[in-house]
Structure formats: structure tokens, C-alpha cells
Amino acid sequence: MKNAIAMSAIGLVAALGSGAAFAAAPADWSKVPAVEVTLLYPGVSPVEWITKGTEHGGARVLRRGETCIGCHSEEADSMGTLIASGKKIEPNPIPGKAPFIKAKVQAAHDGEHLYLRFSWTQPAASGAAKMDAKNAVKLAYMLEDGDKVELAGQGGCWGSCHAGVRTMPGGADDKTKYVKDGSLDAGVFYDLNQWRSGENAVFDGYIADKRVMEGGQALVKAVGAQKDGVWTVEFTRRLSGGKGDVTLAPGKAYNFGFAIHDDSSVGRYHHVSLGYKLGIDAEGDIVAKKL
Amino acid sequence: MAPQDGDNNQREVGRLRALLGRPSTRFSLGSLLLAGIALGIILWGGFNTAMEATNTETFCISCHEMHDNVYQEYKKTIHYSNRTGVRATCPDCHVPKDWTHKMIRKVQASKELWGKLIGTIDTPEKFEAKRLELARNEWKRMKGSDSRECRNCHSLDSMNADAQKQRARKQHEMAREEKMTCIDCHKGIAHRKPEGMTEEDEE
Numbered sequence: 001m002k003n004a005i006a007m008s009a010i011g012l013v014a015a016l017g018s019g020a021a022f023a024a025a026p027a028d029w030s031k032v033p034a035v036e037v038t039l040l041y042p043g044v045s046p047v048e049w050i051t052k053g054t055e056h057g058g059a060r061v062l063r064r065g066e067t068c069i070g071c072h073s074e075e076a077d078s079m080g081t082l083i084a085s086g087k088k089i090e091p092n093p094i095p096g097k098a099p100f101i102k103a104k105v106q107a108a109h110d111g112e113h114l115y116l117r118f119s120w121t122q123p124a125a126s127g128a129a130k131m132d133a134k135n136a137v138k139l140a141y142m143l144e145d146g147d148k149v150e151l152a153g154q155g156g157c158w159g160s161c162h163a164g165v166r167t168m169p170g171g172a173d174d175k176t177k178y179v180k181d182g183s184l185d186a187g188v189f190y191d192l193n194q195w196r197s198g199e200n201a202v203f204d205g206y207i208a209d210k211r212v213m214e215g216g217q218a219l220v221k222a223v224g225a226q227k228d229g230v231w232t233v234e235f236t237r238r239l240s241g242g243k244g245d246v247t248l249a250p251g252k253a254y255n256f257g258f259a260i261h262d263d264s265s266v267g268r269y270h271h272v273s274l275g276y277k278l279g280i281d282a283e284g285d286i287v288a289k290k291l
Numbered sequence: 292m293a294p295q296d297g298d299n300n301q302r303e304v305g306r307l308r309a310l311l312g313r314p315s316t317r318f319s320l321g322s323l324l325l326a327g328i329a330l331g332i333i334l335w336g337g338f339n340t341a342m343e344a345t346n347t348e349t350f351c352i353s354c355h356e357m358h359d360n361v362y363q364e365y366k367k368t369i370h371y372s373n374r375t376g377v378r379a380t381c382p383d384c385h386v387p388k389d390w391t392h393k394m395i396r397k398v399q400a401s402k403e404l405w406g407k408l409i410g411t412i413d414t415p416e417k418f419e420a421k422r423l424e425l426a427r428n429e430w431k432r433m434k435g436s437d438s439r440e441c442r443n444c445h446s447l448d449s450m451n452a453d454a455q456k457q458r459a460r461k462q463h464e465m466a467r468e469e470k471m472t473c474i475d476c477h478k479g480i481a482h483r484k485p486e487g488m489t490e491e492d493e494e
Contacts, residue, residue, distance in 0.1 A: 053493030054484070057476065058458060060493070061465055071458035 025115045025234060026108050026291055032117070034104040035286045038073075039260055039271035040080035041099050043090035047151060047180075048163040068155045068274040069285075076100060076274060091169055094269070098123030101260055101271045107288035109239065109280060113220065114248055114288055116141065116235040122226060123262060130264035132198075138270075139224070139233050140194035141258035142207070143246040143278065148188045149179045149255075156257025156275025160190055160207045167267025182208030184243055191246040195222035195233050206244030217241035239280075253279040256286065342397065348380040354407060357381075360418050364482045371481075377444075384440045384481065385429070392436075423485040427492070430474055438473035445473065 026032050045056075050068075053059040058071055072079060079088075080100035086093030103120035118139055132138070142160070144152040151159035160177040164170065182188050189208040193216070196203075204216030218241025224233035240247040246254060256278035261270045277284035315323060344350060352358040362381075365371050370379040387393045412418040412425075433440065447467050452460045462476060478484060478492070 053490050054488045057462070060476070061461055064465060066461060066465075071461045074457045 024110075025117075025236060029106055029117055032106040032108050032289075033287070034106045034119075037103050037105055037258075037273045037276065038076035038080075039101045039103055039258070039273045040076045041084040041090075041097060042080075042161075042268070042270075042272050043083035043088065044163075044169060044268065045083075045089050045158075046161045046163045046165075046168065047158060049089065050155070050158065062154060066154065068158065069276065072274060077102075080271070094126050094128045096124070096126035096128070097269075098126070098262060098271070101262060103258075103260065103273075105258075105286050107278060107286050108291050109248075109250075109288045110291045111250075112239060114235075114237045114239055114280070116237070116288075117232065118234075118258065119230060119232040120260065122229050122231055126263050128263070131266040131269060132261065132264045135196045135198035135261070136264050137197040137224075137226075137231060138194060138261035139258065140192060140261075141235070141256065142190040142192050143248075144190050144255035145246045145252075146187065147255065148186070149190060150181075152179075152190065152255040152275070154275060156255060157190070157259060157272060158257075158275065160211075161268075165267075167269065176211035177207050178210050179207055182210075184208050189244065191216065191218070191244060193219045193222070193235060193237060195224050195235065197224060197226075204241075204245070208244075212244065215243065216245045218245035248280050250281040250290070253277045253282045253284040256284075342393075345397070346382045346386055346393075348382070351381040356407070356412050356418065360415065361482050368481045379444065379481075383443070387436070387439060388443055392439075419486070423487050426478070426482075426485045430478060430492070433474040434472060441473040441477070 050056050051059050051062060056062075058066070061071065062068075077100045082088045083090045084093065084097045084099035101120050101123060103118055106117040108115045118141075122137075142157050144159075147153035149159045160179050162168075162178060164172065165175045165177055166173050179188060179190065184206065189206045192203075192205045192207055192211070192213075194203040194205075194213070195201075202219055202222040203213045204219035205211065205213040206216060218238045220236040220238060222233060222235045224231060226232075238245075239249070248254065254277065256276045257273050259270045259272045276286055279285075279287045281288070281290055318326075352362045365381075370384070372378075386396055406412065410417075412421055447463060450463060452463065455463070465471070466476070475494075478488075
């Protein structure tokens, strides 16, 4: 009996010890609430387009501070349909391109790491030539702290999407995403984490005056797989990292958006979420509660 | 003209004046009054009939300038064809309903007759070249009247926000708060927006 108690005590200590030393993702993701987010095919809708009143009827409300989801969260799928078909703002429609993807997002944290889990059903392939031969699928999310990036609070990733960058009509191949007045030192940047299916690689970068796909220290790993036509990608990210990493603190919410490069696509030919708030034990569209 | 002719003319005018100024000895006051009323009705009725005849879509599109350009675009919009079967025709939006404003508009529109005569917009190219200016004139008029013609049918108060799309709800909420008027946002609702519009046009 004594031995048994001693063994239990040792086991308990060991369990607690390992818990602290090796933070683990939720053992059962089904207990973590999932938020469904529609990612739409955005066509050519850079900052320059969404802020131009003669093109985008919502430019006026945008100037007043309205968010993209305030007007479009209920119709992101139909917008994607209009755009993918070439009826609106897509000069180069790809026949068979999925107009939208509905993804489930789950988040949790353990005081040290943020765990993000994305899952979605693989849409039918368009059959078009592969733009990225190495990767059938890529998933990236961006975080921004404090609305320092113009439009980050209202439109998620949109603040980094500009006319003239690579894959945009007339864009320069060497010009990547950027943000207005982007500067790591001034905190005007998006933190960017990406997972790639084929290379099975992860990238921890940022977007300031340009897009940089390395240098971040927060991302620990990302694992993704497709099973029965459903993709699941899980990210493990330290709450704090180094330069180019947004430091996450419990009680705060951050600007959050993500994109899926489906069908071996690159650049703008992705599916994008509108802008959401990720709360760390705080109010948000998606909330990461402490495990 | 000879001096004699001038004298004759003056004499004729004088005689006419005397005739009009002289009280009638032949017709009773009642008959004169009745005749006056009858004549008034005929003239007034005729005038109004003529004015109403120019206030129809048939009249508006009898000019190829209207028929071939703006009318074709309007036919593709919801003000022409919709599930409820209500149609707003040209004058519903472009001519005020009340008499005073209608008269003012009609007098202004008479300038268009001159334009028709000299062929200001008699080709699609000429129309396109002038389209922005014409549209701006109409936007200015609508803005000036707080979109009176829109409001003959629509009002913020009678809208059922629940039946509107999310973005329409938001926009109308803003319109209410900022006391905006329909045409502020709804340019191009019944015709294609002109090329060359500026951000100021959308303000």
C-alpha cells in the first residue's frame, strides 16, 4: 500500500513535471469550440480597390471604421462565387476554381504556447496547370497587435494586399506583400506563419515593408494531413518569440486572418478569410482559452 | 415702312384696345363668365394634356439619344424589371411630381430641344463624351432636392432592415446617422456609371 502511494506520488510529480516541460496540444480537440470561417476567393481586391469609392460601395463605411465582416460575413461565399466566375474583379478566371472554402478554426493555449487547428474539406480540383508544383496546399495565418497596421483591425490580412505586387495584374514578380509604413521597430507589421503540404515545411516570418518568410522564433511546429478528403493542420506557437513575432498575452485580443492556397496555387490565387479577432482568454471571434 | 402705315397700325391697336376695354352690351355677364370658364378649362386642360404627354416614357424614348443609350441600360436594372411588378419609368425619377417643381424642370428641359436640334449627343460617341457631365447635372439636382423623386416611393423609415442584406443594413444605418440622401450612394442604380467618375463624385 505504502509503495502504491509512493508510486502514485512519483507518477503525479512526473506527470506535472512533464506537463510543464513539454507543453502539449489539447488531447481532445473535439472539446475545443470550433468557429466556422468562410474563406473567399478574392480576385483582384487590393487595398487600393477596397478603399476606392467608385469601385467598392463599402469604401465609405470603411472610412468610418466599419469592419469587412460587419458587412460581408454573411455573404463571403456568394462573393467568392461572383469573383471566381469572373463576374466581378477577376480578369483571369480559372474554370472550376473553388469559389470559397469553409474552414473550422479552433484555438487554445497553455500559458506558454498557442495551439491553432484548422480543418476544411478539400474542394474539387480545377484541373488547371499547377502554379506551385511542390505544394498542393499551403495555409498561412497572420497576427497583428494594436491596429498599428492600417486596415488590420478592419480587414485582417487585407492591409497587406496591394496592387502592383506579384501575381496581381501588371504586378512586379519581385514585389511581395507589404504594409503601409511597415516597420518592425515601430511594431507596424503582421506576424506570418505558414505551413506547406508538399515540402512539409513551416515558415515563420512577417510582413512589414516587404514579406519575409524567416527570422521568427515563435513558431514551434505545424503538422498537417488530409484524411477522407478533410485537411487538418495544427500549429504550435510560443506566445512570445523574437523580432517579427507578435507577443501574445492573456487578456488581450489580436487581429487575425488566414488564407489557404488550394489547388497548387500561388500569390493572389488563394482563398482568404476576412478579418477576425483572436482573443487569448479574452473576448474575440475566436477565443483561445487556457487548457 | 411709310409714315402712313405707322399711323394706320397705331390706329388699329387703339381700336382693339377700345374694343377689349369696352364693357359688353351684347352678352350677359353670366354668358361671358361661362364662356371664360369653358375656354379656361379647354386651354388649361390642353396645356396639361400636352405636358403630361411629354411626361411619359414613350415620349422620352421617342428620341434615339434616350432610346439607344440610357434606356437600354435602364432595361437591365431592377427599376425596370423585378419580382413585384412595380416599374419606375423615366419621369418617375427624373421629373418632379408636384406642379411647381415639375414646371421648373420642364422649362429647364426645354434646353434639351435645342440640343436635339443641333445634335449635341446624336451619336453614341458624343453621348459617351458628355455622359459624365450629364450625370453630374442630374446627381446635383437629386442631391439638391434630398432625392425627392426617390422618396416618392422609398424612405428610410419604411425600410424593413431585417429583410435587407447585411451590408445594406449597415449602409442604411450610416445613412440615417449621417443624414445622407439616397443619391449619395445610389448613383448608377438605373444606368451604368459614367467613365471618369472621381472620388469626389462618390462623396
